[in-house]
Amino acid sequence: MTDVATAVTTRRRLLVPEALRGNYLVLGGGLVLLCLVLVAVFAPLLAPFPEDAANATHAANGLQPPSSAHWFGTDQVGRDIFSRVLYGTRVSLEISALVLIAAVAVGVPLGVAAGYFGGFIDDVIMRVTDVFLAFPALLLALALAAVLGASAENATLALAITWWPWYARLARGQAASVAGRQYIESARALGLSNFRIIGRHVLPNSLTPVLVQMSLDAGGVIITVAGLSFLGLGAQDPTPEWGLMVAHGQAFFTTHWWVATFPGVAILLAAMAFNLVGDGLREALDPKRVIFR
Amino acid sequence: MLEVKDLEVRFGAVHAVRGVSFAVPEGPFGLGLVGESGSGKTTIGRAVMRLLPVHGGAITFEGTDVHDLGRRALKDYRRAVQVVFQDSDSTLDPRMRVAATLAEPLRAHRVVPKDAVGARIGELLSDVGLEPEHARRYPHSLSGGQRQRVAIARALAVEPRLVVLDEPTSALDVTVQARVLAMIRRLRDERRLAYILISHDLAVVEQLCEQIGVLYLGRLVEMGPTRELLGSPAHPYTIALRSAVPEVGVRERRRRIAIPGEPPDPASPPAGCAFHPRCPAAVDACRTTTPELRPVRSGHLVACHRAEDVMSGRAPIEPVPAAEQTAQR
């Protein structure tokens, strides 16, 4: 009974909005994120040269500097960089969403099972997790590219395979902590089946750090995908993937700076936006921020 | 109805419960299990609820051994025997509203048909002295006492015949505790409930139980009807326990029976009678032989070599004089 702290009473908030209210960085990041999503959705309407994001090439118009016709200039085969950057938003967001959803879909159930049941199940799952953790993303992508051919899909696969163990670990830690709480014991005493207990009690209470991690990871995935594409292991021409575009542009960076720069800035913006939002979410949902009653 | 025989529970090398036996008849009935740290009272409660593995002895409910039950039968057992824990802070899922928390057992055991769940929740809430509007709330916007009431309502939702109450009010404010205890008493009469009340507080147990068992280091040292056990205790520990309870009321410098030291570590219990190092009436036999629980009067059992001496006053259990007063007071 620490009634000292009662003085500074704040009710616990299960919802986030109030905590975010004062945090300008997070709001800024959120705004950028929103713009990115809108761009991705409305790219066909926003892009002045949508065909340039697909198969069109205009050899005659190659390497034009930024102008009123082409805001970001054109690349080496004359495609409008602005349009390609806009469409690239789709590619990046799609891939990171796929990677994260796959990682979470595999990792979280395994982690929760390991954390809740403990013992043998925990050991088995964690050892499997350890094995997958040992895979370096790059090498795996290389291997997959060698065997299956380089493509955005295979890069996605490689990333999902290397990313899920982190979520398994995270979920396991959370689930183990939740499993020890009294409301879980009460649920057991009420005769609820393990399945129900996990589904209705353990999982919902374990998700918060997973969500935070997802938003933090999204930035990392985008960068990694760009990196893989840059190396030629991911998206292939003519897909307007940012990393790929930077790769194209690096050859003539000193003379025609715009080809690599604009996609590069896009990567930076997207990653930063996700990071800011993720940080903000983590702060807002951090239980230590809660002042006890 | 519930019979516990020679119960043994171990945690690794530590013997938390050693050979405890007792029985709980049909309700209304209250059995109090009293003890301090290391007594094993909480462990017994959890063992009865089958939340712990048991290493010896048997727990039978209406003749069937509780630890052999298959999934179906176990679920039925959980309907008949329920529990309320001590910590009101974490006993409710923080992400579920009260209504959802109460609906869950109702649905899981199909206590009422689906369309009657809402109405039953309302009844349960009013049974424990809460308003219908509390159904919409989350645990964090309820007080400790209110959360405990919800926990009790949840246990009662399945219409149990026996409830294990593990220190249900210890974490609550005193005024709240009084109200919750009064509520438990009322519910017991209304629903003809039987309960095992686990507590460190003799006064609480006296109010709500017909029978009391005193536990020390995993063993029952005394068991008997409440009036008699408190009126003429036969075990030195019971006497000391009773004497140690501070009392409000007329302020007199009471002469208290002090026993030195602390309850021993269950990992390394003393030889013979576990209480002998602190017992003012210990003799040689106490150091070597563990006393068995035996009747000294009808229905009154004691595990002490010198029980008769203790009861007749021949044993040297003297109150230690309290510090003397100065003339000023």
Added chain:
Amino acid sequence: MKLEVRDLSVAFGEQTVVRIEALDLSDGEVLGLAGESGSGKSTLALAILGLTGQMGATVAGSIQLDGRELVGMPEQELRIIRGRRIAMVFQSPVSAFNPVIRIGDLFLRALRHHGVERADARERANQALREVFLPPEMLARYPHQLSGGQAQRAAIALAIALRSELLIADEPTSALDVTVQAEVIEVIRRLQVQERLGVLFISHDLAVLGELSDTLVVLRAGEQVESGPAAQVLEAPQHAYTRELVASMPKLGGALS
């Protein structure tokens, strides 16, 4: 030693947590502070020690120890008073001690900090342990090797070794078994009588307060609702809340035959 609190109010921002009209404590007297959670009793204890400032509280009013005003006193002076003249014992005994220091070293450090010579310090520590019925080998132990009751008594021994005049005990026995609680109460009582130690005993347990206190103050939601001689407050409570508190205490019936 005389502690006088007048018109004290402690507030966290907008919210006033404790308001005390008048409170007096002298040598050899036990003042019981009764209240449930949220009553502000712990805050009052911290305010007397000048520890609420670092939590961001504003303190107004007067707390005088032998005529010296504690409210607003600079930190260096407060540090001399803390321990030396006013000692505090908390609810959780083991966690109130630094876990990586042996008890003996803790005693030595505290005594040295208050200007006691090394040789003297050792002697005082042993003497203090005797007063609380703890064997001298306790000094060689680490806090986690002590049981709850032993740790509490060690904390009280520290107050004795420092020759504190006022002991503030915030729920010192709430986490202890009832038989151990009885021992700690006895220790405090002996100190009160023999060393003329003034004690501010904070508790939610009216029964314990009833046994130990000379004067009783009842706090509710930060307000002082009743005060007076303990016997009087408990037998003939004036305020409705006090009456409710007294009525709520489960009492053991059945006198021992």
